[in-house]
Amino acid sequence: MTAEATPTAAEEPTLVGPLPGVEVEREFTVKARTQGELVRRRFFRHRAAMIGLVVLLGVILLSVTSIGIGPVPGWWNQDYLATGSSVDGGRPTLDLTPEVVDGQREFIGPHPFGQENTGRDYFAMTMRGTQQSLFIAFSVGLISVLLGTLVGAIAGYFGGLLGNVLMRITDLVITLPLIVVASVVSFRFGGAGVGALALVLGLLVWTQLARLMRGEVLSLREKEFVEAARAMGAGPWRIIGRHILPNVVGTILVSGTLWTSSAILLETALSFLGVGVRAPDISLGSLISDYQAAFQTRPWLFWWPGLFIILIALSINFIGDGLRDAFDPRQNRVRA
């Protein structure tokens, strides 16, 4: 680009060598961005991921504030355990169709999601189920990420006998069928609640990430920058923490997100089979399982929890997709 260029072109940042006069100043106004900033920008520009994030935050906010957590009360006036008299056959009172369509004002009513057979408020129950399912999903995601990263990094970096033993343990855990282990735990320690279930699932699903991590670490530890760090006297933990982990944080985050979304489906499936969350506690899966027989008479008991499962899983999946695109933009805009 030369000095004769059009005025608009002169305003564009240019990377061509030092040009005379004012151009030089403009050259340095190109903002330098770190890798993290680039990733963040790509993520926040991913429309589907942003919608997913908003929906997920909305669901979390709704479920937490409406019935509150533990002793802290929420703004919703009914309890998920309190039975009551059934109004209008327990039909949902929620009416979101605009006034011009059906002549009635939009209306939330005393039981927006309806009531179940014993008159319990289904909105409160769904919110409670959402809380439990989300809690399990996030705990499973967290536990599996921590364990998987740790095992994979150690096995990959140190290799040798330790690495072999760790990978064989991983293989062993992979062979255990989730359903059997979960049901055994549920029958034996049925009263232990959602925490136990989350722990068990987390202790079983870290294996994929461990394998993935080991592969990445194996190739990273041969890289020159690791060699350089070692030459400067860095210990193995410092190398893993400061030099290797930042390079695999994308893999970890993406895989953790995707596992969180599978965990929510897994938990609901287990609860549906009767080996996950059990009465009197509630999860979205157990709600569907409990009320599938009532489908003919009270279909809303079946629709609401299903809708929330899909909302949560879908938004987490989209967030994961956005993260993957942000960390690894190679799959975008292919085909010349």
Place this chain on the structure above:
Amino acid sequence: MRRLLISVGLLLASTVIMYGLVTISGDPLQDLYEDQSPNKQAKIDQRIQILELDKPVPQRYLSWAGGAAKCLVPGLSCDLGQSRTGQDVTALLGDAISSTLALVSASVVLAIVLGVSVGIVSALRQYSAFDYTLTFAAFLFFSLPVFWVAVLLKQYAAIQLNDWLADPVVSTLVVAVLAGLSGLIWASIIGGDRRQRLLVFAAAAIATIATLSYLSAVRWFAQPALGPAAVIAVSLAVGLVVTLLGSGIRRRGVLYASVASAGLVGIVGTAASGWIETNASWTVLAALAIAAAAVAAAIGYALGGMDRIPAIRSAVLSALLAGGVVFLDLLLRAFPSYKDAVNGRVVATIGERTPNFTGTFWEVQIDLATHLVLPTAALILISFATYTRFTRASMLEVLNADYVRTARSKGLTERTVVVNHAFRNALIPVATLAAIDFGSVLGGAVITETVFGRKGLGSLLIDSVRNVDPNPVMGCYIVLAVSIVVFNMLADITYAYLDPRIRLS
């Protein structure tokens, strides 16, 4: 070999863990303690004897493992112990495996065929409306809970489809919606400029309207059958399409061989349909298929000319597919009588066959198929999403590769580039996925079987775990674990076969 040894060792270790887990999960006598009948003690004693509860757990495990080890030695009969009611686990497993296999294989095959083809189109039309819709659909399917879909299918698909089949008239609204949909789909698949899109849309919509109106007017859905003319026509078309996709219409030898063998199968199948209908059994059908393949190979050899190998391949494939068409026609012929036999409730929601149903070979096959429809659909939804996403990603990666650019710059046709250069290479990772996916489909089968009341491996497993009945659990587990190990090995072998850069060590 070393890997095999390691896997055997792993399997052994995990059986120990599993056995321990099942035994600590509860008391196998629990339900008998609450029993009120007078012979309670006798029942307890009997179960203690069957399950060898008087012996310590390690000894029980060893005796189980000893029995299981006999399965590996040829000549000895397999002994996987007895369930708590005294049934032989091997017998239980036999029934369960055949049920699960029917379900899983049907859905895996359909999911692969559908998922891979849709994924390829999606990649070829990247950033089109079709691509975006499918991407969203795939994410939606990923996020659907299987059991929820299964219950919905049971409630809506089955009941409404049956109601509709009682008086199968396609309403104008449905015709309009389907025509619009097919128009949109074809227009976005074929692409091109606006004029071409509009043309394609109109053509597809009109074709759909015509077909549906005709089928509805002649009450085809009440008595579906293809008829001899349609069978032969479809067979010829199969031969043509196989050639078109496989090696291109320009290679005359291949084209003639495929169309000839497909047409031959269609004509012979139609002519002999009466004989096949009465004498059908799986052995007869298998023999016919082998015969058709052999004849097709001979035709391919004779007509192939320069392209002998592709001609034989294409001819055999066409002949088998045409045989499938003939089979479908025979199956459909038995449909009306089957419908009468089950009082018009054709699509079943429970079990794997109508209880006490007897009929001809074809009616029994339809009965099995109608019981498979819904659970298969539920299973397909999930793996379909995985296959489309995976194929799309792998195809995009390949289409961007240097050798595809080289092929294009050599002036090869788009078909050659896509099928011979891109598709084959994109298929390599998909093949491994197929093997691994098999395991997860088995997991999904547990839930599907529960909802649809099929007595497969999954429901056997979950029921036995509930009843603290270790031997059936271990039996199911062994079957699942062995099949997963086998499929992983198959994946490695396919991988090495498809990609010669990889060596099996």
